[in-house]
Each structure stands twice: as C-alpha cells, then as structure tokens.
Amino acid sequence: MRPNLIGPYRVLETLGSGGIGTVYRALDARSNEAVALKLLSGGPAMDSRAAKRLVREFETLADLSHPNVVKVYDTGVFQSSPYLVMELIEGLTLREYLSLRGEELLSQASSASNSKSASGSFLRTQAAASASASVEGSVSRESASSEAGGGLFDLSAFAEEAPSEDMAAMRFGSSGSAARLPVQMEPWLGSDSDELDPLDFELPYDVAGPGAEPVKRETAARLEELNRPERVGRLKDALLQICEALAYIHAHGLVHRDLKPSNIMVDEDRQVRLMDFGLAKFLADDAGMTLDGRMVGTFRYMSPEQILGEPLDGRSDLYSLGVILYELMTGRPPFDAKSPVDLWHKVLETEPPPVLAINQNGDPQLARVAHRLIRKEPDDRFQTAEEVYEALSE
Numbered sequence: 001m002r003p004n005l006i007g008p009y010r011v012l013e014t015l016g017s018g019g020i021g022t023v024y025r026a027l028d029a030r031s032n033e034a035v036a037l038k039l040l041s042g043g044p045a046m047d048s049r050a051a052k053r054l055v056r057e058f059e060t061l062a063d064l065s066h067p068n069v070v071k072v073y074d075t076g077v078f079q080s081s082p083y084l085v086m087e088l089i090e091g092l093t094l095r096e097y098l099s100l101r102g103e104e105l106l107s108q109a110s111s112a113s114n115s116k117s118a119s120g121s122f123l124r125t126q127a128a129a130s131a132s133a134s135v136e137g138s139v140s141r142e143s144a145s146s147e148a149g150g151g152l153f154d155l156s157a158f159a160e161e162a163p164s165e166d167m168a169a170m171r172f173g174s175s176g177s178a179a180r181l182p183v184q185m186e187p188w189l190g191s192d193s194d195e196l197d198p199l200d201f202e203l204p205y206d207v208a209g210p211g212a213e214p215v216k217r218e219t220a221a222r223l224e225e226l227n228r229p230e231r232v233g234r235l236k237d238a239l240l241q242i243c244e245a246l247a248y249i250h251a252h253g254l255v256h257r258d259l260k261p262s263n264i265m266v267d268e269d270r271q272v273r274l275m276d277f278g279l280a281k282f283l284a285d286d287a288g289m290t291l292d293g294r295m296v297g298t299f300r301y302m303s304p305e306q307i308l309g310e311p312l313d314g315r316s317d318l319y320s321l322g323v324i325l326y327e328l329m330t331g332r333p334p335f336d337a338k339s340p341v342d343l344w345h346k347v348l349e350t351e352p353p354p355v356l357a358i359n360q361n362g363d364p365q366l367a368r369v370a371h372r373l374i375r376k377e378p379d380d381r382f383q384t385a386e387e388v389y390e391a392l393s394e
C-alpha cells in the first residue's frame, strides 16, 4: 500500500517501480516543492542499523552536482527502508524520447488541446504510452504500469521538428507490434522496464561468420524508423550528454553499475539526466550481491567483468553504454539469451552480429562507437567517457 507520508514528504502518486524499489511523486511539506522519492524495498527486511548505514552512504550522492546527473536532495529511513529524495524530472526515458516524432506530437497537441488540464500540460503517461506503443514496437512496462493521471509533461516542448512526410507508410499497422501485449519480464533479466518485444523479430536467421551470433532480418519499415535522421540526431545529442554525466561521476570515483535506458531521462529542454548512479554498489556492499534474490543491476547491460564479479571501473559503464547504443541502433540487444547462464556465456564468449549487418543503413560512426564500447576486454574499449565524446563529435 502506498504510504501517505514518508518523513516530511507527502506522497502524491506512484511514478513507477523498479527492481529495487518504488518511486513516488511527493511534496516536501516544508518547502512545498515537488520531488521524486525512491523508497527501497523488496529485499530482505533490513534492520534499522543497516538502513541507516546505507543512508549515510547515499548522503555522498547529495554532494554531486552536474546538469546531466539527477540531483539528490535528501536521504532518510522509513519503516526500516532507506529512501532517496531526488529532483523530479518531468520527462521521458531515453527510449520514449527517441520514439517521439513531430507528427505524433502535433496530433497529441491537437487532440489534447480541448482536454488540457488546468496547467496546460499533457499527461506524461499518455506521451509514454503513445511513444512506446506506436513507434518502438513495444509497450514498456513502466508506461503500462504508470498510474493513470500521472505526472504532467508538456509534449509540445519536443514538437519543434517538422513532421516526417511519409508517416503513414512507416507506421506499424494493427497486425504490427503496436498491437501486441507487453512482454512479461523474467526476473533474471533485471528490472529494465524498456524491455523489447522479441516477437518483433520474426524473419529467418543469417549467420555472419564463425563464432558470431546469427543475424536476424529486420523489416524495412522498422529499420527506416530506427534510421530516421531526426531520431539519429537526438540519439547523438543524448549520447554526448550521457558522456558528460559519466565523465563527471567517474571523476568523482563512482561507477554507475546499472546504466540502462530506463535510468536515462530527458526533460522538456532535451536535457539528459542520469539516475540511480552508484546505488548498485551501495546495495551490493550492504546486502551482498542479491536483493530479493536477484543480482543488483540489470543483466542485459552488464559488462563481462561485472558478470565475473571483478573490480569495476568506469569502463564497465562504457560497456553498458555500448549495449544501449547497439540496441537503439538495431532494435535488439547484442545477445539474445533464454537464461542467465546462456546470456553470460554469450557476453563472455561470443561476438554479437555487426550493427551494420542488421541495419545496413545505420550511422557508420555510431556503429563503430558501439562496437568499440562492447569489446570484452576493458583495455580494448574507449578508456574514458571523454574519449567516447570525442569519437562522437568527429
């Protein structure tokens, strides 16, 4: 049940739940400021000493300040569960943001203009559901699970691009993926709520070469959508901002450890915010490698060294960034697997199909960056987020 009051914060609504807790929209009763409050839960009951220790560790996050890193304002303990109070981001996850297109925004704007709320904004949940369902080919769990009447988010802020001419041809029809139900997450996959729908990929396999993963064919319409210049432009811009955020947290001795599309939000000013950095380490240190029986972090984006439980540095986050980029360029993860063991084997032993073998017209520069990021040996990757930034700016 949703609590009404957590410390001095009045809980207004649930923004969503992830692997390690629930995020609420809340109001700071002292300042009347809206905040996002993440209450950790789902793990083994924590004694209050352990919760307080965790909260002290979280406090170090409050010292960080960067335009691309979500600001942590406060920490506390509620009924033996630690919580974090953060800047409330009125925005979309990276995947939702890339899915938006000018035409959709304009139609949203006209259909919503009559039913606009008093504040003149559209519901974020509407935007998220529309974006996820109509373009990226899956209904994300977070948009599906968001409560109706969720946060306010002004879509018109993204509506500056001209609509694409041949929208009708590129839309997925009722037999397409938009009509499909969301895929239930397997617990071992972690908690990324931007899970792709494997049913999207139906055509036969090709084999790229010995030892390589088979290449599945994509529909022309889907590839065209992934390569839409406006989308690729947004992707590059967002990647540059993510690099800035990573350079900052790495310079502060932190490793994100759970970088994934749902931990990257984009606000109305197209400003990217990285969330949940460092939490995985604090949880791993305090609760062992598991919380609620799961490994902390999302398997799909984990670097080989993270899977092996080796010491990590910023290059592990760069690997995760590479997986994200690969997915956003091809519409699928580099390694398809049916079990954690299968996934780990593939991450450690096999090479993913080349991005350009799946998406022939993909941006070659981005494809090069993706492949260098997902090299198995950290020494073979870009060594710093700054290097990635430079490669993207060439």
Ligand SMILES: Nc1ncnc2c1ncn2[C@@H]1O[C@H](COP(=O)(O)OP(=O)(O)OP(=O)(O)O)[C@@H](O)[C@H]1O
Residues within 6 Å of the ligand: 015, 016, 017, 018, 019, 020, 021, 022, 023, 036, 038, 070, 086, 087, 088, 089, 090, 093, 142, 191, 192, 193, 258, 262, 263, 265, 275, 276
């Ligand atoms: N600071 C914030 N402002 C606005 N929305 C937020 C904020 N932090 C999280 N959210 C939203 O709350 C939801 C749940 O977030 P949460 O971080 O718990 O889930 P997750 O990222 O899917 O999983 P995990 O806990 O494994 O990181 C997501 O939809 C996210 O977009």
